[in-house]
Amino acid sequence: MGMERLGINYSAVLPEIIMALTGVALMLMEAFWPSRSKRRAGLVALTGLGIALIATLRLWGTPRQTAYAGMIIIDDFRLLFTAIVIIASVLAVFLSWNFLEEERIQPTAYFALLLFCAVGMALLTSSHDLIMVFLGIETVTISTYVLAGYRRDDLRSTEAALKYFILGAFSSAFLLYGIALVYGATRTTNLSAIQTVLNQPLNDAERALMMVGAAMLLIGFGFKVTAVPFHVWTPDVYEGAPTPVTAFLSVGPKAAGFAAFLRVSSLVFGADFDLASAGRALQSDWISAVAVMAILTMTFGNLIAITQTNIKRMLAYSSIAHAGYVLMGIVARDWQAVAFYMIAYTVMNIGAFAVVALIARRGDERVLIEDYSGLGFRQPTLSFPLTVFLISLTGIPGTAGFVGKFWLFKSAWEAGFSMLVIIAVINTVISAYYYLYVVIVMFFREAKREIEPVPLPGAFGFTLAVTVLGTFYLGLLPTRVFSYLNQAQTAIAHLIH
Amino acid sequence: MEQLFFIIFAGIALIGAVNLLLRRNPLYAALSLLTTMAALTGLYIMLKAYFIAVIQVMIYAGAIVVLFLFVIMLFNIRVVERQTDRRGYLKWLALPFAIILIGQFVYIARLFEGNPTPVGTEVGLTEMVGRKLFTAYLLPFEVTSILILAAIIGAVVLAQKE
Amino acid sequence: MVPMSWYLALGAVLFTIGAISVIVKRDILSMLLAIELMLNSVNLTLVTFSSYFQELSGQILVFFVMVVAAAEAGVGLAIVVLLFRNRQTVDVDQASMLKL
Amino acid sequence: MDIALEAAIKTAIILFIVLTFLAYLVLFERKILGWIQLRVGPNRVGPWGLLQPLADLLKFIAKEDVTPNTPNKVLFALAPALALVPPLMALAVIPFGSTVELLGRKIALQITDINVGLLYVFALGSLEVYGIILAGWSSNSKYSLLGGLRSAAQMISYELALTLSVAGVLIQAGTLSLSEIVRVQSGYYFGVIPRWHVFWYQPLGFIIFFIAAVAETNRVPFDLPEAESELVAGYHTEYSSIKFAMFFVGEYAAMFVVSALATTLFLGGWTGPGAERVPLLGVLYFSLKTGFFLFVYIWLRGTLPRFRYDQLMQFGWKFLVPMAFVNIFISSALALWR
């Protein structure tokens, strides 16, 4: 049994290998070279992520290929999303810098978990088999359960971890049952093989299994990407988890979840099926289900977000709403739009959470929107970036959020979902209310009580600078990123027809 | 004969599951689950999935449920006394939900009745499983090591005392 | 000869019972146990398909499910321990500073 | 039907022999402990105390069976059975000797040879903890509970090392069937040294296995679950009469199974000079090797102090498990090299 037949290809999983080894190295460092210095652990983590990012980018342009007996696939889609999740992880490392110090948390295990989570996310973006999808999701969620509960002496954090865990495991069971039923219908778990099977007529039993299986998969993915009505865990977890972790949760695992969702949707359900085939019927059902989910998600997320008084909860609901926008991209089957939106969302949301983390400070004490009153002119170094991010989240032109939204809307419109687009733009207006409310509180209200200014540590300064510049760069000069995406399109044109 | 065995095992499994649903003491719930698992082991043997049958006992019964019992005993959790109404409505939701789900599944399952292909003989052997695990499923197998490592670190981090 | 549908039906019923238990139970440990029951029913379904189809990947998937179940149980129980230490209860409703 | 009948007869015979053996094992233990402590040991009932086991049995049966005020009487009664049954069931796959010819039939001296034999034993071994845990919980006594807790933690921890230590053997033997494993070990290298795993490739695995096995059976120096000086009698504090006897027998049965397993896996099982031709000789070899392990058990009890709980855990996780991994690594390297 030669290496070729197994499809062993180390360079294909090099980013994962590097990150996993870095995680292990961190743990070993803790054993043999103990220190509570966050700097050393952080630098090791950053180095690992940086090398992994380089490894990912070096793969750019390699022809589309599967590896490990069809378990994973290497294409530009995977590389792009892997790059996104690695960048999200890098930003999360910067965000955690201070948090670890203030909470006196032992840093190595934290960073190791972050890296393992990154491994899971990267695998998720490349999985080409339902088994890999399942394992990738589990690797991500198991690490993040722990990260969510990392402030161990704080009840909110513990409860967040608990709720996340129970609902996460619950949804995993649904996902798994879906996988089992799909396997029962098609006798395989490989995505291409499933597509081949679906391109033929199935018998009644198999079709029924496929339908229910697809519905279960949808539930499972719905949980992972915080789509309504499977979003219930999101606000609590986002509120309770330590803010840097929340920032990470809202972008990294979500991007990875969307990658897997998109992969499954597009490869299994998005192909051009013969008219008589089982896939055709399934495809339309799937798309309309996702469309309904998108509408519910964005509307619900935005409406509830208005009523929130806690900024973390507000951002949680906003994150749900944004998931709704991204689902439009899945409906439109335009993965580049989704990819761009996730890049934009990563940059602006991490930035927003960076400010929130900084203001919340030790023990997540100042997280009410009221606590921001009078911040505006007193600390422009914080309020200005936050305003930029909020404006970008609203989707005002000139910022990353606008270009991303614009593209999604355009794709959905071209795909013929004009109603969806109209609902989405109405939602955008709704969202303006609560995003700009924060701006109001910051700039238009006087401080209720005297607050000492928050120091701006270097790591945060760097993060904020990068994210603000990124927001404007993506908003004003997106051409370069577009052209990368464009190249990718030609490389995997057959992924979505 | 085989059908009789199936009915016995399935009956035990169902009793265990229903008991799990009804019991309020987590200890009894755990033991009910154990019963179900034992019955499932019997079914796996009937399906000639020997390897799965054995590791079912080893992992589920031998590790997971023991862990549960350990935690239950650690906190010496007795009956959860309080009866709250907050989730009462969920119970009423659950019943129709259950009927729909079960009906749907059973309907689908019945569609399969037409083709009772014989159960495989070769497939369940440990050697076959092992061979496949280390060839086609090599990468997932390796990924589980990361997963378990993350779980171990996580569990230690969370549960350790300062 | 036991028809395949019997196994599948049993799996479905067990899954449903598990799902309902997760919803109606109030203490975390029972919820976790119910989730394990759900995973078990998935396993039964997979093994059934695998045996009847004479196709091994179902059983391999069961293997992975068990691994994941063990890992999840470990982390989940660690969270329970932490919660108990912080709050002396395992009742989900009790442990609800955060709104549901 | 023939096969079933044959299995039933074999089961009955083996159960009878082993249980009798276990009864006398208790006597031997007391005798040997006595000698180690420079005293005589039991010597009143029968010559050299040989009827002592019988007397013990009568006493167990005659004593009042006390059930404490427990939340669940069923579990309380079930626990001893759960402790006793798994080790006895494990006997089913242990090869006591090679094949004998009887009434024109070839009869293997093993109840059944299933191809996942080793895993079967481990599966049953992992069930053993339930008896102890449930006993500890249902006794409604703090000593029992602590004993049960300790036992659960200890058995889960050491099961890992135990299982991992066997992986080396599996890599060498390439099978999970116990009789196959024995067969692999027959023969000699250089004409003199038997091809037992303990000599070839697996000495480290053997050591780890035996240490972990002692811990798994809750024996000194790992007898924390029943540490009499701390916990009265641990998980079986509240048990008396025949229920206590079941725990008692269960523990010794577990010792026996583990020893037999060690024999089979590492010491070549029933193999030995002439065992192929005279099957009963094989049984003798098997008994001698197993007896040696049982003696070591008793010897340890006579000489070693008890671990502290944290030492126990540290030793298990930080020494045995890593060493088991090293062993697997070495074994794999050797297997590839060969």
Added chain:
Amino acid sequence: MEFVIHHLLTVIVFMPTVGVVILLLHRLFGGKSEALMRWIALWVAVITFILSLPLIAGFDRLHPGMQFVERVPWIRSFGLNVDYYLGIDGLSLWLIILTTVLTVVSILSGWRVIEHHVREFLIFMLLLETGVLGVFVSLDMFLFYLFWEIMLVPMYFLIGVWGAERRIYAAIKFIIYTMAGSVLMLVAIISLYYLNAQATGQPTFDLVRITENLRTGILHLDPRVEFWLFLGFALAFFVKVPLFPLHTWLPDAHVEAPTAGSVMLAGVLLKMGTYGLLRFNLPMFPHAAAELTTPICVLAIIGIIYGALVAMVQPDLKKLVAYSSVSHMGFVVLGTFAHTEQALHGAIFQMLSHGLATGGLFLAVGVIYERRHTRLIAEFGGLGQSMPVYTGMVGILALASIGLPLLSGFVGEFLVLVGTFTSPIEHARAFTALAATGMILSAAYILWMFQRVFFGEITHPENATLPDVNGREKATLLPTVALVIVLGVVPNWFMRKMDMTVLALERRMAGVAEIHQPRRELSDQRVSASTALVNGQSVTEEVTADGNGTLGN
């Protein structure tokens, strides 16, 4: 200098942004002097104004197309062909000048009033100018939308931070209304883009190209689609104008905004709405425009009368001026949809006139508010005695607002009325009559207000000692006063520059048959007139061979 000449529009649009950068650098280097900041901002605004003057000189009034064109590819991917595409025609030319003038005036008006967060105030003012100028010069729909929305942010802050008591409510209302309108426009832009790409195979946001495609029929729209697209754009613009039922944000925003904000809002921002109508709705969707003429005109008339009536009962000066805006902007909409040349001329002219007159009135209110910290009409009276110069200036502005001949308001409103009267639309005469009522009402409330504030006895003793306008206030009021006079005296000089644009618009509407059905003869006349002009136009095209109308011409 070469760069400035060839990229004049870019320079004008981004000059204020340069000012923002200077102000930020000033902060970075620890500059604290508020006076210096004010001077920086003022000079930047003045330079912008001066730079915008060559536009007038260089504007070729006979050239029918876009002038001072700049075009650079910007985003090119996935069929997202976005260009950085600027240019002006007769419609935008004067609006740019209006913007640059009013910015200077606004910055001056905030000189003493704005005491806290001076730097931020100036930054937002300059950003606002960039946004507004960008809207007027963008010829790419994507770019247009970008500036359109960006402009909201500084205005939001101007109202929210430096406004009066209910500023937060006003700011939110302002932004939600405007955004709600503009996102629908976004949908319309996307769908128009998509339809155009489908029809021509060339995806582009190029406004001129798409308009041309629509005119020539290369891109043919289904009537229903056209109707919805029209509404998509129109709602955004109607909110901005504001047309009657969508106007409720305006009084709040005006009243709460600081004087400078009100001036910009009334003077420039409202014009963006009517500009959009003229730029998008009329030339692109003439059929829908024709179809919807009657309801829109009705709404415009309601706005005119309703605004005037409400203004009449306002006790608050600023509210009065705000409602008068609703009324006056109604004229612009009416003129826009009357589909005659005069009416269009009048509408555009009224935009300028209203910008100056109302802007000036807001400045004037600001002047006495600074002194008395109240805007209630009842608090004043007899100011003519204590502040004669001020009274004179306000008088001119008020008369201009009423539409007294020889002042700017007269020209615009008169042309609108004449144009509407001769308009082929249904009920044209009734509309004219009602709109004329509005004019009379406006005379009533303005004069009544003027009388109550400036004439009569001084009822409140503190008014007796009010100082007259100082030099800075004169500097703010004078330009507006002067300009309303100039506009009123030599309207032709201004209107000449718009001729070609208006003609093109008119012809576009004339191509739509149905409005002309009631009066076929008239339309025939017009067509012949147009043809004559077209011939003349082709001649001029040869003359201005390079066609770009840069300064060199």
